[in-house]
Amino acid sequence: MENGNVIPVTLDANFFFERAVRSLDRFQYDKALKNFRKAVEYEPENPVNHCNMAGILSEMGKYEASNDILTHVLEEIDPSMTECHFYMANNYANMESFEEAERSLVTYLQEDASGEFMAESEELMELLQYELNRPAPLVRIRSREGVVEHDRARSLLEEGKFPQAVALLEEIVQNIPDFLAAHNNLALAYFYMGRFAKAKECLGEVLAQDPGNLHALCNMAIFLQYAGDREQLEGLVRMLEATVPFHQEHVFKMATTMGILGKHRTAYGHFRRLLKDEEVGGDASLYHYCAAAASNSGLESEAVRCWQLAAKLDPESAVPKFFLSQLQLAQAEGRPLPPVSYNYQLPFQEQLKQWKNNMGSFSEEVRNNPLLRASFFWALRYGDSSTKLQVTEALRWIGDDEMSEVLKGISEQEPLQETALLGLQRLIGGAPEENTIQRAVQEPVVPIHKGPPEWKEDWQRVIDHTAAVMDRRYDAVLKKDAELLWKQFISRLYPDVPLFRHTAGWCAALEYLTAKLHGHPLTYREAAQRYGVSVSMVSRYARRIHQVCGFPQDGAAADILPPFTENI
Template sequence: MTELTSEKDTDHGNVVPITLDANFFFERAVRSLDRFQYDKALRNFRKAVEYEPENPVNHCNLAGILSEMGDYEASNDILRHVLDKIEPGMTECHFYMANNFANMDNFEAAEQSLVTYLEEDANGEYLVESEELMELLQYELDRPAPLVRIRSREGVVEHERARRLLEEGKFQQAVKLLEEILDTSPDFLAARNNLALAYFYMGHFAKSRECLSEVLEQDPGNLHALCNMAILLQYAGDKEQLAVLVSMLETTVPFHQEHVFKMATTMGILGRHRIAYSHFRRLLKEAEAAGDASLHHYCAAAASNSGLYDEALHCWRQAARLDPASPVPSFFLTQLQAAGKAGQPMPAISYNYQLPFQEQLKQWAESPDTLAREVQSNPLLRASFFWALRYGDSDTQRQVTEALRWIGNSGTAEMLRKLMEQEPSLEEGLPETALLSLQRLIGGPEGEDVSAAEQERLPLPPKGALEWKEEWQRIIDQTTTMMDRRFDAHQKKAAELLWQRFVDRLQPDVPPFRHTQGWSAALEYRVAKLYGRPVTYREIAQRYSVTVSMVSRYVRRIEEICETFDDLSGLGIFPSSTEKI
């Protein structure tokens, strides 16, 4: 450090010392910058570095002025020197370098530096600016950045991935990821809430309740946890605690849109449709939400279920205007008008933004060309048709076979041939009109006669119905009860029909089913697999309090008897209730 002496102060006779140090030159550099004197600022920043060469801030200041002057390469050389020789933990240098590279149109290097900054920086000082730069780089490189994590938002990227897994029904994968997040970030309440949901969907109700209790211990007013707890209590049949919690929720007025949507969907699940309607109405007052046709449908469903038919009419009209290509709003408008003319109340309306299955069949039947394309390209649609042939009522079966006949497609005919070969009892429950359509489709183009071989495969008159026993019904009842809230109505119906098929094929020698819990466990496991849900024998065994070997043995027995019970299709779920960040 150097001290200089100024001229004598004539008023006081004092000598004013001037201390030449890094701070002195830094202040001079800042004054020069204020006057846009970049050359002087550069000289003063260089002097500051000379006086304190081990101070990384001085080097960063020098790099900053070089960047301002357009010398991006020199700026990056200094920043590399800081990271390599002086302070490797000064992560903001990576952000500065990313900006320099972007200014040089070296977008690959800019992306690499920016990703390094986001993955290593714990403070997130330039997080907002980084998001803006990331958006620019994605545009320039025409691809998303290979970002694994954002350290300053530890677990957020992973949590978003887990939330998507939940919404896709991949519960086991979601649980694994959420548990890993909570191992490192135990106070991450959104992740704990979603872990509770995942446990709930998998049937681990005790674990789900434990997770929610942990959230509420840390944050007693956590709305997601309170709503999830209410749904869990309803499932458990705990009417006393549910009444207390619902009473509190009914008087709660959320502020954030996400919380309003959570409250609305929860009230819909709990059957408090009038309250759900009031929350959906609040959401529709927001300009962005008002353009969402599905939200107008949710609001209409809540209004209709509350008997507010004028309001439902208005909402479905808005949905039709916003989404003219969708048949959903017009279908429910027609239903509402028909009910009004007949002076009858509307039946309960699902909040799912989709047509009822039978109505979908009618729509497709009116457009055979569209249906043909969809059947060939969509395996899930084919599965839903075969499901309807097996388990639908007579009207549905007739509509499906008639629609398939209209396709006149040899590929579809071949699929049905294989289906009938694998399921010789399929035709037993089909009505005469459906059988006629099947015969024509399998026999070839319309007008051709059915071959003798095909005629041999046509059904014999159905046998007398087997007397249904109480113990058989008990297995169905306890299975569908355990499946409640984790499976939709169609999936529970599939479990019932599978069990009926299994018992029917065992006749006349149906053995006594002593271990009803084991058979119920096997039944749920088989249906879960049919719908592509991740499940293990161990999980099912724990849920039903039976052994793994028992579940495995009973599943094999069901598969032996019903060996060709194909994959079934789900027909939609209630709007997502996972918690975002």
């Protein structure tokens, strides 16, 4: 045989790592473990290989063996890998060794600088406090140093007050150089201000301290794409494409980042992994994301399969049916389907087209669709002049108090002024005279409740308390959507509406879901702190509203846009 026909195989750690990942994707844990062990043999000083092996053992229920490996990493290889303490805490909890789990979790919280698993740690801490019937002996949480200032800086970023956010974040990173989340958010602040060089410099500082920081790596790739730096971008994208995150949040972060970068085949692989996760795998929107990635990759048969499953899971939604029909039409005409947005809703222009075909009227279901309304608001802020005019005309026909607020806000913008004033005229009556806007502000808002014949006091208490807390952070649009979401929740429960004993918990869940629908970065922990309730309560109530109202959660409703602020 000639040498030219022989393909050499390099047996190294990367070779066995890739084989392990393929086995893992097929849920072949024994084969994955065997290949991870071979990777460890080739690179025994690489702690990541050991942690991968420990993770597989934990998935297989071999918690003691997993902890033995994690202990070996901390004692013999890399004591700075504090996340090993968190993994060990989870293993001990699964073995019902709650005292040991508490010790490992406290060690993690006191030593870990990045706080990568802070939200998960809080939930685990609640479980341990319940099982041990006492609070944990926790003295300090290292990653929470400067947390109040950081929360304020994040609020400034969300409000668009970038110079003030930069000043505060610069002070935080100067005082606490290893506060990586603050560095990441400072990079975002610079990015939004167009200071790309400073943004890259900040992310460089994060990666110098933590070369594997996934948020920083993903954000860096997006920054490089916006800056047009193809040379650096290509190398980083190759590295990201070879990265296989294990944590659900990281998998979703990677999938959406690959979508932003146009690496749809890679995004498709990550979305497929998420579909195998029992916690989120039954979500119709996730099947749409996978279908969009497949379609954008030219995998038409897989796109059809995913949209069919989405239609089965969410039979009332027009989204999967629309894209299925568009794909069938494209196939009949012998052309590819145009790029598909990952957002789980009809394309914006299609929504406007349906409105026009319906003689300028919206059904009650469409009127109360938070995703459609969010698209309107986004288009008014960022669309071109033609789209803005179409949306302004459409808002006239939705005809509720929130639309009045929106039209008031744009009535002084040219060339939208005349259309907006006509919209206000239709909403409140009378001629578009000078005091039209003032009358709209002064007239009392009379809520119209659909569904239940009588609106109860404890239902309204949730709306009032949520609006009062949200008033300091959000505009009228989000507050109105929170109210609409709660009314939809009550209407779908009626007549079997329970007694809401924990008002604050429902309020926190309502704000959390509303923020997510509008793309605002809000965690369960932050929502819980604002309303003085537990993280588990917010999570439980949010899931309940999600189940009843049937819209995507945890950021799934937000389109794939430039990155938002990072949590602690």
